[in-house]
Amino acid sequence: MTFAPGEQATLEGMLDRLRHAIHSPSPRARRDIDHEWRAAMPEGLRRELDNLPSASLLRLEPPKSLPSAQLSTSPNDKCRTHTVHTPPSVVSDVFLGTKCPIVDVSAHDQQHLRQFFNPTSQRPVVLKGFGRCLLDPSTPWTLDNLERLCGQQLVEGVRVARPGSTTFDYADEGKNLCFSDSSAEGQLEPMLFADFVARLQASSRSPYYLWAVLLAAKADRDNLVRSPLAELLWQEGLGAFKWDELEPLRELGDLGRVKNMQLFCSGAAAVTGCHYDQSQNLFLQLDGMKRFVLFPPMVGASSFLPFPISHPRDRCARARLDEGAPSQDGPFVSSCRYPCAALAHGQGIEAVLEPGDCLFLPQMWWHHVESLAEENVSLSIWFQGGALEQRPLPARLLRPVPSALALELVREWEFYLATKMGYGAELVLFTAWLSCSSGAAAREAGLEPPPKLAARWLRCGTLILQHAVRLLPTALLHLFMGAFNSLRFQGLEGRSGAAAMPCTPFASCSLQGYVNRRADSAGTRHGFSCRTHCSRARWPPAKGKMVQGSR
Numbered sequence: 001m002t003f004a005p006g007e008q009a010t011l012e013g014m015l016d017r018l019r020h021a022i023h024s025p026s027p028r029a030r031r032d033i034d035h036e037w038r039a040a041m042p043e044g045l046r047r048e049l050d051n052l053p054s055a056s057l058l059r060l061e062p063p064k065s066l067p068s069a070q071l072s073t074s075p076n077d078k079c080r081t082h083t084v085h086t087p088p089s090v091v092s093d094v095f096l097g098t099k100c101p102i103v104d105v106s107a108h109d110q111q112h113l114r115q116f117f118n119p120t121s122q123r124p125v126v127l128k129g130f131g132r133c134l135l136d137p138s139t140p141w142t143l144d145n146l147e148r149l150c151g152q153q154l155v156e157g158v159r160v161a162r163p164g165s166t167t168f169d170y171a172d173e174g175k176n177l178c179f180s181d182s183s184a185e186g187q188l189e190p191m192l193f194a195d196f197v198a199r200l201q202a203s204s205r206s207p208y209y210l211w212a213v214l215l216a217a218k219a220d221r222d223n224l225v226r227s228p229l230a231e232l233l234w235q236e237g238l239g240a241f242k243w244d245e246l247e248p249l250r251e252l253g254d255l256g257r258v259k260n261m262q263l264f265c266s267g268a269a270a271v272t273g274c275h276y277d278q279s280q281n282l283f284l285q286l287d288g289m290k291r292f293v294l295f296p297p298m299v300g301a302s303s304f305l306p307f308p309i310s311h312p313r314d315r316c317a318r319a320r321l322d323e324g325a326p327s328q329d330g331p332f333v334s335s336c337r338y339p340c341a342a343l344a345h346g347q348g349i350e351a352v353l354e355p356g357d358c359l360f361l362p363q364m365w366w367h368h369v370e371s372l373a374e375e376n377v378s379l380s381i382w383f384q385g386g387a388l389e390q391r392p393l394p395a396r397l398l399r400p401v402p403s404a405l406a407l408e409l410v411r412e413w414e415f416y417l418a419t420k421m422g423y424g425a426e427l428v429l430f431t432a433w434l435s436c437s438s439g440a441a442a443r444e445a446g447l448e449p450p451p452k453l454a455a456r457w458l459r460c461g462t463l464i465l466q467h468a469v470r471l472l473p474t475a476l477l478h479l480f481m482g483a484f485n486s487l488r489f490q491g492l493e494g495r496s497g498a499a500a501m502p503c504t505p506f507a508s509c510s511l512q513g514y515v516n517r518r519a520d521s522a523g524t525r526h527g528f529s530c531r532t533h534c535s536r537a538r539w540p541p542a543k544g545k546m547v548q549g550s551r
Contacts, residue, residue: 001455010042011458016439018465022481023437025474034062034470045463055391057405057412058463062470063398086352086372090271091293092323092335095344100294100351100359102126105133110252117253119387120402122362124294126351130358131284136240137356141286143197143265143375150232151194158196160189161207167271167322168209169332171312178310178423180495183330193229196265200375206267215261217384224258246282246381249360255280256386264378270371273332274304274317276407280383281361285353288376292351292359293321293368295344297407300366302482303344305333308423308489309414318488321368331492340485353378363388364404400473409471410483413464420460423489426453431486434461 003011014036021029052058089096103113105127116125135141159168162183171184189208191199200206214230226234233239249255259279266288276297283292300306304317319335320326327334335341351359352372361367363386387394388404397405421427433449436442449457468480 001453001459003455004044007042007044008454008458011462012439014042015458015462015465018462018469019436019438021469022465022477025477030469030474033466037466037470042462045459048459048463057391057393057409058416058467060393060398060409060467060471063395086289086291089291089293089350090323090370091321091348091368094346095295095321095348096293096350097346097348098350100124100126100292100349102128104128105130105358110248113249113252116360117249117255119254120397120399122253122360122402122404124292124349124351124362124365125360126353127358127360129356130245131286131356133245134242134284134358135286136237139237139240141238141377141379143200143287143377146233146265146377147194147197149236149238150229151192151197153193153229153232154190155193155196155210155212155229156188156190157210157212158189158191159187159209159211161209161270163207166205166207166267166269167273169273169313169316170211172314173312175310175312175314176495178418178495179308179312180493181312181331182493184312200265200267203267204374205269208267209270209272210263210265212263212265213260214263214379215258217257217259224260229263230261249282250383253280253360254387255383256389257384259382259384262380262382264376264380266371266376268371268374270376271322272369274300274319274321274366274368275315276300276364276366277315277361277382278363278408280363280386280388282381282383283353283359283361284379284381285355285357285359286377286379287355288371288373288378289355290353290376290378291370291372292353292361293370294349294351294361295347295366297364297366297403298410298476298479298483299344299347301407301410302479302485303341303347304335304366305338305340305485305488306483307331308418308492309411310418310423311492317366338487340482340487343479343482362404364407398471401471401476403476406472406476406480407483409467410480413467414484417460420456428486428489430457430460431484431489433457434464434484435481435486 017029017033017036021033049059101116101123103116103125106129113125115121116123139145159170161168169184169187171181171187173184196208196210199208212227212229214227214233215224216227218225226239230239243258246258250257274293274295295303300317304319304321307313307316307318313331318332319338319341320329320332321335325332325334325336327337353359387397388402388408393405401409417427417430421430429447430449433442433447436445436447439448442448464484468477472480
């Protein structure tokens, strides 16, 4: 890839102005950059954008008047917070901040709930007692009752923690073209429901956790399709679900239609590692208690070293938030090792759910989940096709861009970079270079682009940063940059023998020698220990397929 005449100097100047606008934001800088982009976008960048699918978020144009509103994070005074006595969270105290707002559904009004469900500024809220409005309280969702009704039913969604652990992480086996993860092997063990209950009750710290889909939308069906487990439960009256009660909330949040319903059964001390989901969710606690520690989308994206989007553990945090977590645990690492985790200090929102409570868990919000009772039964209701999933995006969602969409934007840009550079040394170096405050600072750190890659780096960097500066609220800019932390792509298992996409081992990658030369000339190594393969991905990115969520 080469420069057109005069293009290199133009892009270098534009990129420096963009970096300055991110590291020292001001309304004037944003206006100047927006004017420069509308009036004189370099032809090479225009062609690059024209090649993108029209529905891609990467083609979004901001309103003529740039957004100035900031994202609200403080709860309304009308809301109360929980005072339930519970054991302390396993999450390190440094991450804990406020308690999740609670709204009593018996006295709520839509205007009050709008502040939480508005698609432009959604936030978690506990709907006290709402689960009792949706289900018949005379039919208990307890483990004993569920075993009585469906004990002989085979369930395939039983998760098994690693020996000595009660932490459960999931992996999407369909995402194994670029990366692999041997730590995820053997995490599923099909068994009879009665056997699952027996194993769960046999230990105070059970290594078993059931995640089972009960209802699922099918493309060729108008109604939700029941699983064999759901058929048994519905025959006994547990399926007397009052769907009409969901309508006001569904319409208020423009959540879309119900995609599926999932059952979760766990024992005491079970923990689901921090992750996010790409769907809106109403989470019902039916028996026992659970604690959620929640973080805004871009806070987690910049703090917790998310796995790459082509990794089997996509949407999960590599950084463990637990107090005393081991420095290295397979692909996971202790948050204490990385300064970026400090961005999330004091940002965690704690929600404790009792039987009958419902948590509104907005799309893309990070959550760490702990089971607090000896036996815990929960239901998740997932939605699809709501306002935040519509493409092209409704214009009303650009004033300002919600943090959920900012994280979707990060995902699309990562996919774009993977198609250009692959998941290897070049991406590690590029993201480290992009994070520098100026071109001069990058050169001082020994991170200038290799001559043969300078055109690609300058074009990609300019596209990403102009999009961020022109679209995102000022409060999200440094978090957006943090989401491209080069450490995210290092120290992971590469997929060997993947035939679906051409792979070049890192050892023979043309960047290997450049990495070593840069380290030597700067007198220090920058921690580049990438062991992935330089694999090319496909465009456009498909939304992550959720076979089963995790709670």
